[in-house]
Structures are given as structure tokens and as C-alpha cells.
Amino acid sequence: MGVLPEIGKAVEEMDWMLPTDVQAEAIPLILGGGDVLMAAETGSGKTGAFCLPIIQIVWETLKDLEAGKGSKIIAQISPHWTLSFFDRGPALAVTPDGLRCQSREQKEWHGCRATKGVYGKGKYYYEATVTDEGLCRVGWSTQQANLDLGTDRFGFGFGGTGKKSNNKQFDNYGEAFGMNDVIGCYLDLSSGEIKFSKNGVDLGKAFIIPQQVKSATLFPAVVLKPFKHDPESGYIAVCNAPKENVKHNEVGTAGTSSQNKSIKNAPQAIIIEPSRELAEQTFNQILKFKKHLADSALRELLVIGGVNVKDQISTLNAGVDIVVGTPGRMEDLISAGHLSLTQCRFFVLDEADGLLKQGYTELIDRLHRQIPKITSDGRRLQMIVCSATLHAFEVKKMAERLMHFPTWVDLKGEDAVPETVHHVVVMVDPQKDTSWQSLRRHVQTDGIHAKDSVRPGNNTAETLSEAVKMLKGEYCVRAINEHKMDRAIIFCRTKLDCDNLEKYLNQLGNRNNQYSCVCLHGDRKPPERKANLEMFKNQEAKFLICTDVAARGLDITGLPFMINITLPDEKSNYVHRIGRVGRAERMGLAVSLVSSVPEKVWYHGEWCSSRGRNCWNTRLTDEGGCAIWYDEPRFLAEIEDHLNVTIQQVEPDIKVPMDEFDGKVIYGQKRQQTGSNYENHVAQMAPAVQELAQLESKVQLLYLKRHFGKVTHNRN
């Protein structure tokens, strides 16, 4: 693994004898200080690939600090109120005195914040003079805000076109301004009011700062110059703010090592995960990896919702080195000042494409902005991004924006399914298979056709759609029976579908608990989610029925089977879902049920006031309702196209035909001839090694000839 013996020992105790391919590539890169984009199949050991080197570096840093090895000061905290050289966009030039700025790029907005801000109470004022052509906005923003002032809820701007803006909402305000105008920016922290003046003329109230933002520190978000116009009475120059109301801009102002030690709530590594379960899993891996690291205590913290925030805060105050968590709770703690990013040197986004698709792009940008780009001991911030489906447009854009000459560790060059996962699809065709017409009992369907006339014989789209729902319950049970599944993860599209299937399997299994199952989805309370996952892992329940909340990252040792009741509409989630099996070289079978006809399904968006709870609006979304027609053959085609494969189709009896997998493997176990790869490897390498040996021998002969004249060639 190329890591410290103490870490190596822990890894060995976990039975990891060799690094996986991705670990072999990524660990040295991370230890060497690089930014890494890690694209590797599900179950290929990405967690270890980033956790091991991070633990090593964090621990070594702690030891250095303990030994009193000083680190150089990178950026002193400036005593003056100026524009920050660090907290600015890359195309924004700032003069050496920090008082004037200019954008060096024509097309986009480039912003900057001051080196200090105010919080608590008081009334503050600063002025900005427009010294150039072009548009600008001035105002106040918190450290979290986008540098493009006024385009998120943390920034309040006044622009040259005579508009005020916050959270992308641009409203008419005051009047236009431009070259040579002087804009006064007023902030009253007591009333939460922000207003502006133009050339000394008050333009009236612009904003009332919302309560959550008010408690944060607000920074002037543009150029500072001596005043041309005195501020109104009661307001003071922002540079005269009382010390107790001033906070320094944390971006790029890392202090000395002795200062660092005293900042307890500032970890060296932040690892962001898309779900609670995954955050907890990574956290538990860290506990295992650090087991033998004695001397300096490496302190880790799990930051997820559903856990008492007070406990998290007290752990933070006692000191932390590595924080693993979900984005929401992480940002809450950062905004409230409980978690500081000033010493962060590793910023890790696990399942990065998932985080971006869940809408966390701005949050990630905001956190990244708050992390100093140079650490206190003079090293660059390292960003590590990984997923089995990293080949997504959003990820590439983010890498360009935030990462520093990143290296791709990408063994396949495209999103791929591991060889250990055998995945098949079964078409569910209610026109061919009419058994649904005479089912004595079936899974309770989602009720979307409750108001439609659905009955055998009437071949409407609605009837067929309802038939598919019934048949899918049957096919699921058939897949379980055919493959004698006694452990499987089953994915449904909605929470309601999960609940219905859970009821059905429990009913069918009745007393002998043949189909014992538990659910994992967003409507279940955190303790229940945790308990259910534990039950499934401990094999106290045979089936885990879940939504996509469990699609990514969950590592259940030796899980042999998974069933997709419905294909996901997001193609990458197919890769993640089926990747719950076939992990760590064990074989797995994934069966997906695909309806051949359109199926009408629930789709509750922001427009649905209850977000699905007791919603019976069965109209389609374009008619203001909460239903869509789901087109699985299209999703199947998209998945195949994305993976560049044709997924094998099996008949409704769900027998998997004989092929290289069948008969030779037992799902859930390792392939018998492990090590064969290495034998092949020897054969493949042999000619190259032979050639190298011959070259080496020639070189030696040449050397000897040159220095000692004639040499007899001894072939041995």
C-alpha cells in the first residue's frame, strides 16, 4: 500500500493483502500532494484509496505539531481593511495596496471580498468609487456567498444598472451609476437593514437581511477608498468597527502552527458523502485504519443529520482532525461558526457526481471558497473527487473550476460495470404474460390508477400500467425463488413502492418469515434507517428494500443479489445500484425488471405541497398534477448506450442461461481461480523482462569493455 507500517498493519488485519488497482495508483498521488479525480468501478476500494493517505498525512502533521516543528507563516492577518488577495475570483486583479480592483476578463463577473467583516451589532459604512468603464455591483456578503455578489442568498448587491440583487433576484432600486460615481454602502446590524447612497444621496432601504444570514459576518464586497461623502449620523466607517465586532476573512489567512493548534474546531480533512449511511460507513473505515496509530490521537467526527447537534458541537470544541459528513449538516455547523475550515488541507467529495446531481454544486463551491488554498505549513489544499460514474459533464466543469491540475486515476476511461457483476434484464410484458388477470393476491399497487377504469379485457394504457405493477411484484418473488436468494437488496422507485413491497413480502412469507425484509428510505426516521441496515447486514432480515438513497457506496460484505423493480431514470444510478453486489472480487447477480409498456407513476416535485404524503393528484405534471408516464425501454436504451454494452435479456422464468458465469461461480463468493490473473500476468510480462535482462547484460559488457578492455562473456 505504500503507507506507514502502523496503517499497513491495520489494513492487513482487514485481510487486505494487496492494494486494489485504484489504490495502487491513487495512494502515491495523494501522498505526493496532488489533486486526484478517481474514477473506478463500484466496490473497487475507493474509500481506502483516499482515506489511507489522508490519515497518514494528517497523523504525521499532528506528530510534527506535537514535536513543535514550526511551519512557516504563509499569510499574515493584515491589520488593514483592504480587498483580499485570496478571497477573489481568478480573473480579478487587485492592486498591491488592496484598494483597487479590475476585472481582467470581459465575459463573466469577477468578484472580491474585503479582508475583514463585521458581525454582532453596530451601523457601518464604506464607500466604493467607480474608476473604470463597465458594470459593477457593490454591497455586503457573508463568507459563504458567491463572489458574483447578489446571485445567492448570502450576498446583497447594488449594480450599475440601477438594480439591487439578492439570491438572483434583480429588482429596480435607486438609479443607474457608472464611472466616477461614489457609492456608499450602509449596513445596520441591529435592524438588519442594508441601503446605498449615490454621490452622497440616500437611495433608501434596499434589503432586510434574513435572520439566519444576519448572525453571520458580513464583508464589504468591493473596493475601499477614503470617503468623499460623510456617512449619515449613527453610521461609522467600517474600518473603525469595534474589535469585538470584526472578523477576519478566513480565506488564505492561515496562521502559524502555534495558532493552528489552538483552533480546535478546524479539522485538516473534510470528507463529504451523499447519504448518512455512506458517511457512517466511511467514518467506520477510518476508525479501523487508524487503529494502530499510537502516540498522537487522531480525532475524527461524523457530522450527519438525525444526530444530536449539541454532541457534535462539543466534540468539535474538544478538537477534531478529520470530519466526515453529509453536506447539509456540515454547512449548518460551518455557517454557525462551530466548524472552521481554516486548516482544511484535504477536501474530499465522495460520489461527487451524485452530490452535484443532488443540487449541491453551489454549496460545494461555497465551502471550497472558504478553505485557504495554501495550508499553514505551506502545502496546497488537496482536493480529491471520486465515483464509479465520474464521467459526467458536471464533474468535469467542477474540476475545471475548483481543482488544481488534477490527475485522473481512471482505469477504464469510461463508466463501467465490474466483471464481477452479472446483470440481466427481464421484460415485463402484460400483453404477453396475462397471468395478472387471475392473480388471487398481489402486491398493493401505488394507487395511481385508483380513479381509472382498469380491468382485464379493457386494454387501455392505464390497465396495462396497473398490470405491470402487479406483475412486477410476482416477478420479484419469482427471481427470489428461482435463484434461492436468501440475501438481496431490492430497489424501488418510490418510498411508497418500497412500503408496499415490504408489506407484500411479509404477508407472503408469513409465519416462517421466508421473505423477511426491512426498508431504507427517506421517510424512515434516522434510528430506524440505521437499525434496518444493521439488521440486513447481520442477516437478521433477508431483503433490504430501498430507494436510491441506498444506491451509492453501501458496502455489504458478500451480498450476492440485487433486484431492480424499476430502472432508475438517472443512468448513473443503474451503475451504482447494481454495484451493491460483485464487490471486493466477489460475484453478484443483478436482475432488473423492465416494463415493455409505459407505466404511469407518481412524480411529486416542488409543486406538490405535501411532497407526496396523501397526495392523490393523479393528473400528469404538465396538467398541474403529480404523475408521469415512465418509459423504461427508453431508460434501458440510455443505460446501454452510456455503458456501451447490451444487457443480456432473460425470459420471465428468470433463469440465467449457462455462460461463463453460471456453474462456475457462486454468487456472493469469490471466483474460484483467484490468482489466475497473476499467473497470466507473469506470462505476459516474461518477454519484456527477458528483453530488459538482455539489455542490462549488454550495458554491463559495454562498460567492462570500455574500462577493462577485452572481456570474456559469461552467459551466467
Ligand SMILES: Nc1ncnc2c1ncn2[C@@H]1O[C@H](COP(=O)(O)OP(=O)(O)OP(=O)(O)O)[C@@H](O)[C@H]1O
Ligand atoms: N486492498 C483491498 N483488499 C481487499 N479488499 C479490499 C481492498 N480495498 C477495499 N476492499 C474491500 O472492498 C470493498 C469495497 O470497497 P469500497 O466500499 O471502498 O468500494 P468503492 O470503490 O468505494 O465502491 P462504490 O463505488 O460502490 O462506493 C470493501 O468491502 C472493502 O473492505
